[in-house]
Amino acid sequence: MSETRLIVAPAPFYHSGNSTRKIMLDFCIALLPAAAVGFMRFGPRAAVVLAVCVAAAVLCEYLAQKITKRPCTLGDLNAVYIGLLFGLLMPSTAPLWLPVAGVAFSVAIGKHFFGGIGTNPFNPVLLGWVVVSLSWSQETASWAVPGSHLTGAAVYAEAPLEALHKFGNAFVANVSSMELLAGAVPGAIGVSSGAVLLGGLYLLARRRINWLIPVFFLAGVAGFAILAQAMGWGDANRMASPVFHILAGSTALGAFFLATDYSSSPCTCAGQAIFGAACGVMVMLIRIFGVWPDGVILAVFAMNLLTPILDRIRPKVYGVTKEVRSNA
């Protein structure tokens, strides 16, 4: 009687087939429209910056895991995603050492110092960006005008939010929503909020992210903008419409990609809703009262601190009563 060997494995014996690699691949695919529009607007230089970011992230992860003698996890594509996302936050004219420094900080300190994927208390991309922008604020915020690569000479201009912050709302009155959606304004490589929203919708359709964080994020931005206008908070000269606030700068990128980072955002429904809304409100607080023109990154960065507390807001567990709790 020829009997094959039986194998012992833990239940369940079926699996959904989902994997970390598939998730990260979807995140990378979701960023491709924004990267394509960045290439269109800012020319091959944008592609070079993105490629350098991805290469730096991959190399940095490889070295970090080599040095710490941990198993190599390049296959899960998380490093590629970090590099791509970081590149979209960079100006296309940035000197190439700048994104390399930022990505290296993101991957080595932001991700691997805290134990690798899934355990980072901050979104690593944000950590790298904050360090780079505080250290080299000039280089990080010199935005090229779209199409300027065709003329040969780099032309710099203020991004819409910077113009609003420095000169007041009269200077952004002629910036249409279509221009913001299509990315026809000075800004980072991922300037086109339309392409970013498209990627975000892809993530929602693939159920890679929960709708609660982005929806509450955008609702927080819009709601606080309307509230501030109605209450007359801040400088009346720097007021802009909620639509402008949602479409300008990296609001969409923040709502769909930065705030939804798995390990630095809460898991429960209530936690996610509060987290998203708090991020949105924080963005507007920075934009209205702060010194930073685009507060998205700092807002999400600060709100990452709340995640461990928000994770404690959880629905009632079936069968756990007050008596059971007090006995424990």
Add this chain to the structure above:
Amino acid sequence: MTRYGGCAKSGRLHKSDQKSDAQAALREYSPVKKTLYRTIGKAGKLAQTPIKEPETPQRLIVPLRQHSGPACAPAVQKGDAVAKGQVIGTAGNAYAADVFAPVSGTVADILEKHPTPFGEYSPAVVIEPGAGAEAAPTQGIKDFLLEDREKLWKIITGRGVVETGPSARPLRALLDPLMNLKTYDSLLIIGYDAEPMVCTNRRVASQFADQIGWGAALLRHLLGNPHTTLLVHQDDYKGVLRKLKDMNSIDVIDTPPVLYPDNLPLLMVKRHYGKEIPVGGDAADIGVAMVRAETVLAALEAVSQDKPMTEKVITVTGPGVYWPRMLRVPLGMRLGDVAEACGGLRVGVEFLVAGGPMTGWANYDRNAPVTRETDAVIALHGAASDIPDESPCINCGDCVSICPVNLQPNLLTRYCEFKLYENAQNIQSLDACVECGMCGYVCPARRPMLQFIRIAKLELKRQAELDAALCEIAARDPEEQTPEAEPAAFKPEAEQTADQTVAAAEAAPAQEAAPEEKPAEAGAEPPAQTEEPKPEKS
């Protein structure tokens, strides 16, 4: 007594009946459950096929522990001739149930240790079917509703009726109001199986609906006439209702169209009665006697036909068997024989699972026998269920959104992984986990979530047994205690059973006391022991 309004004969559970929270509402629409259902959820024709009786195999290995309590003591000896239905294992306490010979024959051997299909060991009696001994005449009670309750309970206990499935508690220990001091408003008979692929109770409820009706009448009599509900699968609803149309005392309702894990019986209890079964308790705590259809059938047969519980209906299915079948097999039939009765295993089958595909146990031994806990035998190819290649948790939250009892399995299993079992229990309510296995199913990192949880529960149970053993010693002879010696002496012995621990703990104070007396006689105490209180003073 809150029940659904005014429906006397039949009713349906609707989504609006549930007091759901946001998490549960989102889970309703989770596509993952549909993926699972599309893969394996459709029982298909198997639930419509009649239950078959396989040929008696060459050899039966009947485990003496097929219940929640301690193993039975063997009541036969090697070489004895046994009759069908004869007691071969005697129960030690109320949580154990007698074990009977499923066939006539001779006792070929008595094994000290034989694997059960659930990764444990049990003593077992090996029976080779043959002529055997003269069977004692049986006489059932036809008009049991006129009988004394205590007498009926004695018959049910004496015929070894236990709740089938993983709980495996003897029916009397589970339900008797006099034993567990509960009063019942309601009797809920579970006539369906929550887990995909399994349709044991579903088939029993639809094929033996008449008997279930009479069994329900018996249980109602025993429990003091609670309101009785039979919960059946939605596809069987009409057929069962037709068969039970003369039974005025029983409500037939069908399961709502929700998928695993939202159709777990304890969630159905919440939907139906609006109350939650408390953690660590059972349905009896909220006045619901919850019992499975198969157990009801066994109780009825025990009383009306005087038939001991020696058979089990199992679902044999999976891509690895040639003819998926519903079988009523004698307890003790080996899994290999069960597979043979269904045409044998296909080439390349690597998993022989006892229980459902989400919560079952993979067996390494084809000689593991069918027990009262075994609901299904599922054969899977390696490709259908490859061994997880585990990677770190990425905190995606899929397990949080799928958990039927609103736990946070990502945080819970991290505690378990790093052996912080107390934290898992106190912070993340480990014992509220119902072990549905869905967190492991959805995990993109393929972490063995269910295994982490099961290990943690096992370790906490061992720790509790250890504590209880130490308390027992402390209560027995307080003078001989040397408190400093306890923790150091027993940490490495966590794997011992409680009995061994008691013995070891008794021996330890004696060893500890011995070196202390010697220096006292010599008059020179080493400095390390000077602070230690002497046993005479304390």
